[in-house]
Amino acid sequence: MTIQIYNTLTRKKEPFIPMEEGKVKMYVCGPTVYNYIHIGNARPVIAFDTVRRYLEYRGFDVTYVSNFTDVDDKIIKAANELGEEVGELTERFINAFHEDVGALGCNKADVHPRVTEHIGDIVDFVSVLIDKGFAYESQGDVYYRTRNFEGYGKLSHQSTDELKIGARIEEGIKKENALDFALWKAAKEGEISWESPWGAGRPGWHIECSVMAREHLGDTIDIHAGGQDLTFPHHENEIAQSEAMTGKTFANYWMHNGYINIDNEKMSKSLGNFVLVHDIQKQIDPKVLRFFVMSVHYRHPINFSQNLVESAANGLERIRTAYNNLKHRLATSADLGGQKDSWLHKVDEQKAAFEQAMDDDFNTANALAAIFELTKLANVYLVEKNTQSDVLDYFIKTFGDLMGVLGLPFDDVTGLLDAAVDALIEERLEARRNRAFNRSDEIRDELKEKGIILEDTAQGTRWKRG
RNA sequence: GGCGGCAUAGCCAAGCGGUAAGGCAUGGGUCUGCAACACCCUUACCACCGGUUCGAUUCCGGUUGCCGCCUCCA
Incomplete structure (x- = not known):
């Protein structure tokens, strides 16, 4: 039987047929690295790590790419507050990310591209969009011209009129249209920036994924995934950018995971109701956390307690x-x-x-x-x-x-006990043979205090760490 | 306002046309020298109101409640 995947684009489960038989190109939106990740951030990493593992189990050769957003407003703000270089800060939290997510049993991606390593590619990409009429420069910023992209709204299933009503920034001096979004942002005084045909600046948020996905996986990818909240505007914008650029379908399958909630509300940094993976794993075995996440379908919300x-x-x-x-x-x-x-x-x-x-x-x-x-x-x-x-x-x-x-390998507990403990277990067996149950129970209690639990079976006594 | 999700036993959670998987917890029993592990048994009028159907938890319409996206966000 073929694997069925729920595709956000069509709102249906579809048989999974990769472009090239036996091979899967997969891109998962990664974190903006200005802090430790919370367990909500960890959900897509766990969910799509599992997708990848299952595809591999099924014999597919998966190329898995997941980015780091290592320059943006929040990073700059955090770096300023800590008096740290942007690069130092991001390096620190990228390392922390790998540690946290590794503890949760997630494998590293084949490639973890970073925005700052692709500035040149981004500038090139934006230049082409301008040439094609899909973008325009405005006072040192560059915006995407959504009006020229016919399919805008197809992922989130919204008409542009409806989207416009909710748009945050009114059209005006800088933007032609309220739905247009920044591809390139002019640098403010003292901000980290790169030279470009439009002056010093840095990439907008959405462009990076279009560029890096294309750079590492090609014009069309099989699976593009991320959290539900990325559907709009992030993924919608990625489609607009990439398809305007190549004229080809950007991704065949779009997968979105549900949130982790606290008291039935979305866990988010802005609400302040988050639990950092970095902290929680001191109290909870991270494998238990992963198992907990696995107990619910990835598209459904999980209430955390x-x-x-x-x-x-x-x-x-x-x-x-x-x-x-x-x-x-x-x-x-x-x-x-x-x-x-x-x-x-x-x-x-x-x-x-x-x-x-x-x-x-x-x-x-x-x-x-x-x-x-x-x-x-x-x-x-x-x-x-x-x-x-x-x-x-x-x-x-x-x-x-x-x-x-499921990313839940068994720990090897075949490791030997120390000689003293071995001797006690042996002594207890002897005591039991002699029906000296006081002594045998004493030994069992003693070992229990050391965290070793004994269980008697027809095949002898077995032990485990409790 | 637009788009979407959810409502199943004490709790968690699958199922999504033919009278309800699984887990946790509870209670009873078996095993055990006693335990532990384990096994067996035990618990549901599937939010509400209509409709379609021989038949609906499952499809359609409506109601109520909760949540999300439309703004940085996994």
């Missing part, structure tokens, strides 16, 4: 426990026969359910349901008297593969 995250933690723990117990069983029991094919088949059924869910517009909530079914199967298998390493292996491999697609 400590309680909900704790519930999610319990769910994830259940999966981890089953996985570790499978490993323990594999390590402690030889092949003892028993059913094989029927179990392999049951695992395959859940794997198929997982794939079916992911094929359907990356429905991670349903994908997780399949993983929970797999968890139950594993737990049932684990209490069988006879197990086979082939089956255990297949369970373990499948768990690893599927959780890997």
Whole structure:
């Protein structure tokens, strides 16, 4: 079955057919780097990292590009306030971004282009738009002439008349039309700037993505993604710029993720109701956070609260426990026969359910349901008297593969305990054999305080860190 | 005003024409020396009112409530 993707452009799920068979060109709008990212900022990174992983799991060769906006008003303001160079500030927060998002299990993009590395390309691009009549210079600024782009509004499904009513800046001295937007902004006194045919200045916000996507992926890309709030005006403007430039479709599939809310309201820097990834991961395992995000379809809002995250933690723990117990069983029991094919088949059924869910517009909530079914199967298998390493292996491999697609690889807990702890576990076993349960319970309590939880099974005592 | 989303058990969340997946929590039971892990059982008139249909949580119209974009924003 082909993967179905909900395309904002058509407002429908469509079969995903990349331009070139087996290859996917994907562009995800990245952050403006003037602060640590909050968990709302992290959602698209997680969501589209998962999309990428699944496409790769399905055998596609994905080229993934995600930019950094490393020059704009907010950055300049922040740098001024901190008395820091723009470049220093952005470098710092780009590093922080990689750390935060890495902790959340997101892979780096193949290319992380930065605006400041593409100024020349941007100037060239804007010049062509002017030549083609899609842009005009005005007092050192350059604006996009929306009136000349016929498809303006097609992504957000708005007519230009309707858009005009809500436009912030009236047309007037500088702009021909209220909907026109800046491609190039003249520098103010003392601001970081670059030379251009229109004087010293810097790029407007939208132009960078058009330029960098084209530079790194070509005129047309398969998937362009970002947060819901980028649909208008950012992505609408990107389409206007790019399609005016090339005359070709800019992106075939537009994907937009929903927000993370606090008390049912959008988390945003301007509202001040945000939680920084940098801070929260000191209290919450970042993998739990990712698991929590995965529990909801990417286009739907997620309400964030400590309680909900704790519930999610319990769910994830259940999966981890089953996985570790499978490993323990594999390590402690030889092949003892028993059913094989029927179990392999049951695992395959859940794997198929997982794939079916992911094929359907990356429905991670349903994908997780399949993983929970797999968890139950594993737990049932684990209490069988006879197990086979082939089956255990297949369970373990499948768990690893599927959780890997969700960016939730299992931590390796096979690391050894120190000798003293080993000795205590051994002593406890001996005590139990002698039915000296006081001593055995004492040891169990003692280890528990050290964060080591013991569980007795027919195959011996297994331990985990609690 | 324009465009859009959401409303499903105590909580979270799928489903979207044939009488409701999954998770968390609760209660009961089984397993265990006791635990833990685990397993079994337990809980829903799908916001409201109309319509279409043999049949609607699912489609259409309307109502109410909440949220978002139209302004920097993931």
